[in-house]
Amino acid sequence: MKYSVIIPVYNSEKTIKRCxxxxxxxxxxxxxxxxxxxxxxxxxxxxxxxxxNKYNNITYIYKENGGVSSARNLGLxxxxxxxxxxxxxxxYVDSKCFEVFDSYTKSNADYYQFAFSIEANGSVKKVISWxxxxxxxxxxxxxxxxxxxxxxxxxxxxxxxxxxxxxxxxSLRFCEExxxxxxxxxxxxxxxxxxxxxxxxxxxxxxxxxxKESLSRKYREKLPEQKICVYEKM
Numbered sequence: 001m002k003y004s005v006i007i008p009v010y011n012s013e014k015t016i017k018r019c020x021x022x023x024x025x026x027x028x029x030x031x032x033x034x035x036x037x038x039x040x041x042x043x044x045x046x047x048x049x050x051x052x053n054k055y056n057n058i059t060y061i062y063k064e065n066g067g068v069s070s071a072r073n074l075g076l077x078x079x080x081x082x083x084x085x086x087x088x089x090x091x092y093v094d095s096k097c098f099e100v101f102d103s104y105t106k107s108n109a110d111y112y113q114f115a116f117s118i119e120a121n122g123s124v125k126k127v128i129s130w131x132x133x134x135x136x137x138x139x140x141x142x143x144x145x146x147x148x149x150x151x152x153x154x155x156x157x158x159x160x161x162x163x164x165x166x167x168x169x170x171s172l173r174f175c176e177e178x179x180x181x182x183x184x185x186x187x188x189x190x191x192x193x194x195x196x197x198x199x200x201x202x203x204x205x206x207x208x209x210x211x212k213e214s215l216s217r218k219y220r221e222k223l224p225e226q227k228i229c230v231y232e233k234m
Contacts, residue, residue, distance in 0.1 A: 002030040002105075003098065004081030004164065008071030009035060012089035013042045015208065017051070022092035024055040031098060033058045034075045039065030069174035069182045072157075076167060083112075083161045090208045091158065097204040101161060104202075109134075110194035112161040113153065116205035127203065128153075135197040144199075145191050149184075149234075154191070157183040159205035166193050180223065181230030188234050 005023055009016055023033055035048055035058060045062070052058050063074060072086060083105065087093065094100070104112055115129035130153060135144045148154035157174075166172070170193045174182045191197070 001081040004079035004084045006034045006075035008068045009089040010038045011040045011042045013044045015090045035060045036071040036075050037062045038071040069176045073173045084164045086157045094204045109196040109198045110163045111197045113199045114159045115203040116159040118207050120210045132201045133199040154187040155184050185233050
């Protein structure tokens, strides 16, 4: 298996079909789709069941609600691919994203970071991309990580590929104590553990921010304390 795509889901009946179809419709035999249902109470489960009947590379797991980090961690525990990719259930990927991945993973880097767009209500609000970059030396690695923190390009775990061997060897997981910054701490820890990075100017990911009830856009209590906790962990 070359790619493991982990999708944490909670009450995403309006968007989950688009998300799964964007991956599964590419009909790759070397891609596994791991759906973690984090205690959804809507009609999401019936949609997954129909999708499982249509595609044979979907693994569906139900768990009690514990948050996005616990869902992603469960996905990591069952993933088998050489590379891991995370997708949020509101989002979707380009119809040829795995062809793009194939062209770049020939270099056998540990980490690939791709361009993406931010969309709302069917229109593109912003395209996020950076100049292509290859990181091989320790000094380049340090500069890349610092730049990622400053530009916030590593604040999200999606639109990236991670070599699963490193995640497994270093026992890397998302911090389930955090309600914000869990992506940043995971990517930061992975980069510290990896050696070879590539930043790619190819847009393969579409982040949909239409849902105003999404956790990332809702007020969260004790936000200053959470931010301090994030940087202490880093």
